[in-house]
Amino acid sequence: MAANPASRWGLRVLGLGYLTMLLLIPLVMIFYKTFEEGIGPPIDAITSPDGLHALKLSLLMVAIAVPLNTIFGVGCALLLVRHKSKLNPVIDAVINLPFAVSPVVIGLSLYLLYGTGGWFAFIGEEGFKILFAVPGMVLASIFVSLPFVVRETVPVLQEIGTDQEQAASTLGANGWQTFWKVTLPSIRWGVAYGIVLTTARVLGEFGAVTIVSGSINGQTQTLPLFVEKQYANFNSTGAYGASLVLALLALITLFAMNLLKRKEDA
């Protein structure tokens, strides 16, 4: 489109201004507020036992939810693209549920299912604690971050088509060999992109996890919950410090994503 320079600059200023107001200024504020009283207080807050525990727990969520959703996501994408069935639109719609439903509602539904009187309450009664414990938080994290790998992998699978897989089969490769040697290497950037988005979502999840965890200090607090608790207790330096860690983790993930994108374009 050959727009005139004035309108082009106008659009740029508008776009940048919008992003600055909504994204950049709030992020800069966190940096500013964190270090307002020097580098000591925020570091103390993060390295406090509760802070470190929250960081560890957040990383544990990532370590469990991301691999599971990756395996499920790739399998599901293969099912949707390679095996045509009348059920596919239904599966497709169900996978999108976590996008459509508010995380708080997801948390509540887990609470109803595993809490007292729920269908699966017996699991907790057998001594395997789900609610207000790590297993429930893992379930919530998996739920909210489930669609990303599927959504990123499906278009890539469609794009590569079946020619390479069929060529592999005429050359003697069985299904498993074809998957590892041909399909997966061809879709790897799509899958990687999905993994990055899943990671970011799990790290940042608040609503669903807060309901099933009970947010107990030093026990069932992930970083976002820690931030909220610190803020509610008027320890704003601690809250900002933990926010900064979260923001940094998010930035690293985003940076990884951009790196992957560039590789994909090359």
Added chain:
Amino acid sequence: MGISVEGARKSFGDFQALNDVSIEVPDGSLTALLGPSGSGKSTLLRAIAGLEDLDSGDVTINDEDATRKPPQQRGVGFVFQHYAAFKHMTVYDNVAFGLKIRKWKKPETSKRVHELLQLVQLDGLAGRFPSQLSGGQRQRMALARALAVEPQVLLLDEPFGALDAKVRKDLRTWLRHLHDEMHVTTIFVTHDQEEAMDVADQLVVMNEGRVEQTGSADELYEHPANEFVMSFVGEVNRLGDDFVRPHDMEVVLDPDDRTQEGLVQRIVTLGFEVRVELVLSDGTEVWAQLTRAELQRLELREGQIAYLRPIQAKSFNGSSSSTDGASTPHRTPDDGEAEVSAAV
């Protein structure tokens, strides 16, 4: 030995891709499946490879029933129209793929891959990725990859379809030479009659999921079984119920009892050949193929009246291929064909 398909049927929803197709491919031959798009030729090829399951019918490869075998066990090499190159692997790894699956040792694999790359004239490019190759090079790589596992039969699905005219011509000559050296039973699919006639020993003409006729290029050209085959393997003019090849049309300036009057509309010179387009009194548009010398002798000009005399015409008893050819897919060349010959 060779390949045989018996009574193959295959539908995709309402579309009948194969409707009772039977073919015999002699051992060591080079056979072309020729037909327009949607004629079922690719489906037939894929069914032989095991990439498509038949609704009914049998596939036999070298005297073994292959109908229920998966593609891995059929011993076929398959070459795809769009190369199906493994994009994330180098040329070397592409060609070595089947050997690695068969757990060949490294030195033997390397030896075999380099032999094949030499055969397809890509030896210097082993370290390249497919995206760094031209279309013709990619297809040669795909061919080397298919040949690496020493298939009993080689199947090529419009192998030159995505290439430009010059490369196509070179590659098909090269394929013919390769076949003469290797003698592996080969079937290739094409919609280009010139390509099929140039390369193949045997042609199978397909249309609407059926085999219209099987034979050598000469047989099909000289004795087409029906109107469809006649018009598919060469140019044809229709004069009433008669079909005449443009080079069997004589153009004269004096009428007699066997000539028809026509108005010269256009004269196109294509090098040695001259194309004279005429419109007959009943509005039929026809064209005659003359040599330059003939044209000069006749001194034809656009807009003048000339007379046409068919030297050789065929009629198929008024039957059209799509209805008549349906019931009798395997016709002998002379069946239902009346030949009108005139002494020149």
